[in-house]
Amino acid sequence: MNKFTLLIVGILLHWNLDSKSQNVKLEWLVKPSLKYFTVYGFSEGMAKVQRNIDYEEKFGFVNSQGEEIIPTKYDFASNFNNGVAIIGKGKKFGLVNKKGKIILPLEYDQIHKPSNGLIRVKKNTRYGFVDAKGKFIIPMDYSINYELKS
16 A cells, blocks of 8 residues: 655645555545644654734644644744754744653744754854753853864
């Protein structure tokens, strides 16, 4: 049986094609509703969703059952990477895990996607690195913008 996931105008469908009978079965991953303006593709079992509230885009996440785990209240949201997503309100950013727990508060000027298991963060003129649990591995004692390479 071949399986496909489709994103059609903000609606996620799961397509099962039975090669023996050539029957196609479509299953909703996130049922269509007027609640979300856009449903993006899944990343690590979570799909970013967008609502337009008072003409402003707000982002959150749903799981593969369509349950909203992270409310659509953020101005920015990245896809999940290494178990975390970057979220933002205004010009401040933080990290959230797949359970909806904010593991790094929205007080950072920049947060970069995970690289080699570490996430580079910037606050004011200082840089540091955190892990996927929000724990500082390299403290924010440095004013040099650098990356860790393996």
